[in-house]
Amino acid sequence: MKKEYEGYGEEKKLQALQAALVYGIICAQSMESIPNEDAAWMVEIIETFAERLYDMRTWGLDEDSVFTSRGRWTFVESLRRIGCLLYLIDLLLHLDTETPSSGDCPEFFDMPLPCVRELWEPMPTREWKKRHRDHVESAKRKGRRGLTLRHLFLLRQSSSKGQHQDFSQSNSPDFEEELSEWCEKADDLSMLLWVALTVEGKGQSYV
Numbered sequence: 001m002k003k004e005y006e007g008y009g010e011e012k013k014l015q016a017l018q019a020a021l022v023y024g025i026i027c028a029q030s031m032e033s034i035p036n037e038d039a040a041w042m043v044e045i046i047e048t049f050a051e052r053l054y055d056m057r058t059w060g061l062d063e064d065s066v067f068t069s070r071g072r073w074t075f076v077e078s079l080r081r082i083g084c085l086l087y088l089i090d091l092l093l094h095l096d097t098e099t100p101s102s103g104d105c106p107e108f109f110d111m112p113l114p115c116v117r118e119l120w121e122p123m124p125t126r127e128w129k130k131r132h133r134d135h136v137e138s139a140k141r142k143g144r145r146g147l148t149l150r151h152l153f154l155l156r157q158s159s160s161k162g163q164h165q166d167f168s169q170s171n172s173p174d175f176e177e178e179l180s181e182w183c184e185k186a187d188d189l190s191m192l193l194w195v196a197l198t199v200e201g202k203g204q205s206y207v
Contacts, residue, residue, distance in 0.1 A: 002048055010057050014078060017049040021085065043093070050086060059083065061112050061146040070125050073132070077120070081189060083111040087149065088196055109150040113193070116185035144178050149193075151175050156197045 005016055024042045059079040087108050114120070118131055139146070155176065183194065 001045065005049060005052065010053065011075065013049065013053045013056075014075065014082075017046070017053055017082060018078075020046050020049055021082065024089075046086075046089075050082070054079065054083070059112070060110060061148070070128055070132075077115055080112045081114050083108075084114060084149070084189065084193055087111065088192065091196055109148065109153070111149045113147045113149065113152070113182065114187065114190045116182060117187040117190075118185060120187060142178075147175065147178060147182055151179055152193065152197060155179060 005013065008016060020042070024046055027042060057076075057079060059076055090108075116135070119128070119135060123131075182190070186194070
């Protein structure tokens with residue numbers, strides 16, 4: 001399977017990773033009937049597929065200024081959403097020991113948050129282009145550069161301590177306001193990410 005995966009293009013690699021994730025989630029609902037070695041193999045496959053795909057395609061916030069079509073935007077947004085889903089899965093797998101924000105996988109910090117609901121929901125391409133253009137222009141007017149998982153970690157840490165936090169590494173002076181607007185327009189995956197922060201343990205590294 002891994003050998004076959006290497007011959008795929010980026011679109012097919014994405015589809016294969018999505019299929020592996022769906023299958024893995026289904027298997028997780030009936031772990032009693034699945035041998036431990038099969039479960040470990042499934043996790044390894046998902047990790048391998050993800051590593052290969054993320055190594056061959058950029059998915060950072062810098063991509064937001066170079067989208068030429070809805071198809072390319074959807075591809076990159078799918079990568080970001082899968083990255084956030086992998087964070088949630090990793091959080092569950094390490095629940096009793098280490099968690100993702102402990103520093104073992106700093107890449108999670110730079111993963112952009114899912115887009116707002118109004119850009120992800122099904123709609124005609126003409127309507128999507130209008131919404132996307134309005135979204136980009138609004139962000140430029142407000143001097144915003146986008147949000148990542150790091151912003152959620154920082155805000156959570158600040159809230160739990162009940163004091164002001166130095167957000168100098170957040171790359172956005174008004175990110176708290178931006179996060180507030182993001183939460184208002186968030187979809188189910190985004191809300192799941194927000195809730196997942198309550199599972200994170202104390203004493204972890206947030207920078």
